[in-house]
Amino acid sequence: MTPFGHKVRELRRQRGVSQKQMARDLEISAAYLSALEHGHRGQPSWALVQQIITYFDLIWDDAQELEDLARLSHPKVAIDTGGLSPEATKLVNLMARNIHRLSHQEIRALLDYMEKKDSSL
Structure with a gap:
């Protein structure tokens, strides 16, 4: 959903x-x-x-x-990491591979962190 x-x-x-x-x-x-x-x-x-x-x-x-x-509701997200660091590419690949394994609390913590980053721009 x-x-x-x-x-x-x-x-x-x-x-x-x-x-x-x-x-x-x-x-x-x-x-x-x-x-x-x-x-x-x-x-x-x-x-x-x-x-x-x-x-x-x-x-x-x-x-x-x-x-x-x-x-913010596109169910199939594509992330272009071209030009970013190898760590950025690794991060999004690990996220894609493991998001289904994260608990609600882990997802909430990551979301809170990213929302803070987004609002600081």
Whole structure:
């Protein structure tokens, strides 16, 4: 599941909206919405994210959060380490090979670290 898919599912459940009803209201297929929620589809389009923001009547920080989650929700990431150090290439290869073995706490710690780096730019 992607961060975006998790958030959409959470919003649906909080408001008591079924997946089928939301898909019908947004004029998309229920299969596509399900695939988005489960991380079996790539990032949603900007237009769909805006539709969902409107659908749930999200404003300010909540709308921005959903947009940010959509940008960070591609389930198959490619990382170009060309021009970086050998250590950088080794790091991303080890991450790709071992991410499924990391515990929730280990992932959370790495995520916290990377989010701090990202916000300091």
